[in-house]
Amino acid sequence: MGYIPELQDLAITMVGIFNPQAQGNLKLEDYPDKAEFVFRCAIAIRDVVMETTPLDHTYRAEVLGRYLDWTTPSYSKWGGEGNRVFGIELARRCLSELPPDDPERAHMWSLLGALLFQGRSPDSTEKEEAISGWRKALDQPNGSLKHRITAGRQLLRYFALIRDWESAYDAANQVVHLIPQMTPRVLWQDADRQYKVRSDGYFALDGLACEAATAALRAGKGPIIALELLEVGRGLLASSFEEIRADVIKLQAHSTKLAGSFDRLRDEINSPNTAAMRRHEASLEFEHVLGDIRKESGFEHFLAFPGEQAVKAAAKDGPIVVINVSRFGCDAILAKHDKIWPLELPHFTLSDAESQRLDARTPAQELQDVLEGLWDAVVKPILDELGFAKPVTQPGDDWPRIWWIPTGALSKFPIHAAGYHDHFSGETVLDRVMSSYSPSIRALTEGRRRQLGNRVSKSPQHQQHEQVLLVAMEETEDQTPLKICPR
Numbered sequence: 026m027g028y029i030p031e032l033q034d035l036a037i038t039m040v041g042i043f044n045p046q047a048q049g050n051l052k053l054e055d056y057p058d059k060a061e062f063v064f065r066c067a068i069a070i071r072d073v074v075m076e077t078t079p080l081d082h083t084y085r086a087e088v089l090g091r092y093l094d095w096t097t098p099s100y101s102k103w104g105g106e107g108n109r110v111f112g113i114e115l116a117r118r119c120l121s122e123l124p125p126d127d128p129e130r131a132h133m134w135s136l137l138g139a140l141l142f143q144g145r146s147p148d149s150t151e152k153e154e155a156i157s158g159w160r161k162a163l164d165q166p167n168g169s170l171k172h173r174i175t176a177g178r179q180l181l182r183y184f185a186l187i188r189d190w191e192s193a194y195d196a197a198n199q200v201v202h203l204i205p206q207m208t209p210r211v212l213w214q215d216a217d218r219q220y221k222v223r224s225d226g227y228f229a230l231d232g233l234a235c236e237a238a239t240a241a242l243r244a245g246k247g248p249i250i251a252l253e254l255l256e257v258g259r260g261l262l263a264s265s266f267e268e269i270r271a272d273v274i275k276l277q278a279h280s281t282k283l284a285g286s287f288d289r290l291r292d293e294i295n296s297p298n299t300a301a302m303r304r305h306e307a308s309l310e311f312e313h314v315l316g317d318i319r320k321e322s323g324f325e326h327f328l329a330f331p332g333e334q335a336v337k338a339a340a341k342d343g344p345i346v347v348i349n350v351s352r353f354g355c356d357a358i359l360a361k362h363d364k365i366w367p368l369e370l371p372h373f374t375l376s377d378a379e380s381q382r383l384d385a386r387t388p389a390q391e392l393q394d395v396l397e398g399l400w401d402a403v404v405k406p407i408l409d410e411l412g413f414a415k416p417v418t419q420p421g422d423d424w425p426r427i428w429w430i431p432t433g434a435l436s437k438f439p440i441h442a443a444g445y446h447d448h449f450s451g452e453t454v455l456d457r458v459m460s461s462y463s464p465s466i467r468a469l470t471e472g473r474r475r476q477l478g479n480r481v482s483k484s485p486q487h488q489q490h491e492q493v494l495l496v497a498m499e500e501t502e503d504q505t506p507l508k509i510c511p512r
Contacts (some may be wrong), residue, residue, distance in 0.1 A: 078464060112140045131168025134158035135176040142183075156183065164200060166308055170207055170294065174200050185240060185353050190355045194244035197237035201258045205328050206294050206311060232375075234258020235351040235433040248358045248367045253330035255349065255432060256467055272327060276318065283321070286314045336360050339470045343426035344411050347466065348403065350375050350435050357407050368410050373402040378434035399443040403435075404454055413458055416451030426459045428469060 055270060116137035123130050138155035139148045147155065162168060162176035177200025185191035238251040239259060277284040290311040293303070296359045318327045326332060337360065339345060345360040348370075355370040381395045408414065417424050443462035444453025463469040501506055 033371055055362070103378065109140055109143055110410070113137065113202040115262075116140065126167065128165070128167045128169060131172040131176065134162035134165075135172045135179070138162075138176065138179055156180070159183075163196070174203055174233075178236075181236060181240060182352075185236070185243075188243075190240060190244035193240040194237075194246060197240045197254060201234060201237045201254050204257055205315070206291060206308065232351055232433050236348050236353060237351050239351045239353040239356065239430075242356055242367055242369075243353065248360075248365050248479050249333050251349070251367070252336070252347065252355075252358060252365075252466060253349065256330040256465060257328075262331060276324065276327070279321065280318075283314065283318050286310075287318065290314060301336040317455055324469075331467055333365065335470045336365060336466055337362050339466070342430075343461075344464070345428045345463075345469065346407055346411075347430040347432065348407075348440070349432045349434055350378050351433065355403070357410075359407070359411060361411075368407065370403055370406060373399075375434060377402070377436070381438075393446070396439070396443050399438060399440070400445065400452065400454075404440060405452070406441040408454070408457055416456035418451075425457075426461060428461050428463055430463050430465065430469070 060139070116133050119133045120130060120137070123133070135158070138158045141151045141155040159176040159180045163173050163180065165173065177196050180196035181193050181200065182285045184196060234255050234257070237254040241254055242248070242250040273284060273287070276287065290307050293307045294311060315327070318324050319329070326335070336345065340360045347358040347360075349358065350355050350373065352375045354372040355375075357368045357370060359366055359368055362492070381398070413427075413429070414426060431438060431440060441454050441462075444455065446453055451457070497507075501507075
């Protein structure tokens with residue numbers, strides 16, 4: 026039988042409905058017999074297409090790569106162990122056929138490593154093959170960013186699991202610094218609003234920056250490196266898109282040539298139509314252009330961490346507290362005007378954060394339990410470390426301010442409200458400090474810079490009249506009384 030392109034299209038269409046993200050309201054679990062039959066038919070057609078696709082066919086690697094995707098966990102319930110074994114054999118076969126510089130190799134290496142670990146503990150030979158494959162995928166300069174980042178994430182998690190923090194950090198550092206090459210448009214297409222960015226089961230990027238920061242701290246790289254990874258990794262978040270856009274608009278006003286090169290190269294790197302060699306060249310050009318941009322006055326930290334001195338300067342009016350939680354642990358990074366240091370928070374985990382999501386419908390007792398637990402495990406240790414161990418009691422006392430920057434799963438927690446509010450013991454954040462929030466170090470330092478500029482540009486008379494009046498209302502109609510107001 027000769028090569029029949031229509032069979033390929035049919036097989037892809039049939040098996041595509043088994044992707045959980047493509048099912049919508051139709052749940053194939055409700056029709057197990059029919060689903061099994063359709064899946065087997067699709068596999069049979071796939072096998073025919075594979076055997077009849079010529080070795081020199083232009084899209085052979087892409088065709089085999091599409092079929093290899095079928096063996097991933099998204100389809101494991103239908104194919105079972107046989108599907109996984111087939112995927113391993115197919116990946117090895119693809120790698121043996123592809124030229125050394127073929128960009129699809131990153132895809133194959135990434136999936137092969139995942140399949141070797143899928144649902145089991147591989148033997149030592151398979152483990153080395155998987156790790157080696159992930160490294161090769163991450164290091165392939167002309168591979169797609171999606172597959173390179175996926176491979177790097179797998180390496181990070183594997184080394185963190187065995188507590189090889191130095192290797193985990195190396196993988197994290199490399200993969201996070203690929204993020205600036207991704208365009209906001211590409212990320213937004215894959216984003217689940219602000220806190221999760223994913224396009225399929227394998228390209229799950231939520232929490233990557235948080236994991237990278239934890240790996241840096243555990244590897245002893247210090248708080249500055251951890252903050253840099255968090256800031257660079259914020260390119261994954263929908264909340265940072267406006268910041269990125271603002272930076273680019275500012276660059277366009279400064280140099281249309283540099284801005285044009287920046288946009289053109291980043292789009293070229295992300296385009297599926299870019300040839301492999303050209304993607305590699307564009308990546309090198311992109312780094313060169315980024316370096317040129319950062320040589321310009323006022324753009325030294327373009328899309329980058331603002332630097333240690335900028336953080337200390339931003340903490341002049343009160344400490345900055347970055348709280349980072351990942352599957353590897355929870356830490357706070359504390360910044361004052363004269364030092365920056367980490368604080369491990371061993372009694373709070375990612376599972377705690379994910380199991381305690383709060384919204385307007387959360388029952389009062391549950392909310393109280395969460396606020397008290399947050400106080401014990403996270404906030405009290407931070408306040409004690411900063412020297413705010415007692416409530417402010419005297420009217421004339423200076424009320425200290427803290428700038429909170431929670432990350433990942435902690436971003437929706439009301440840090441400012443943590444504590445034991447029923448005891449009137451002073452064991453609450455409200456009793457000890459005033460709270461402000463910022464989405465990132467970069468946003469805070471940029472805000473401080475603009476604020477300073479505004480102060481300089483205004484006349485003394487104007488500044489004297491800028492005041493705020495705060496009125497406390499203990500009783501509000503149809504609302505719960507605020508017992509703390511008289512205090």
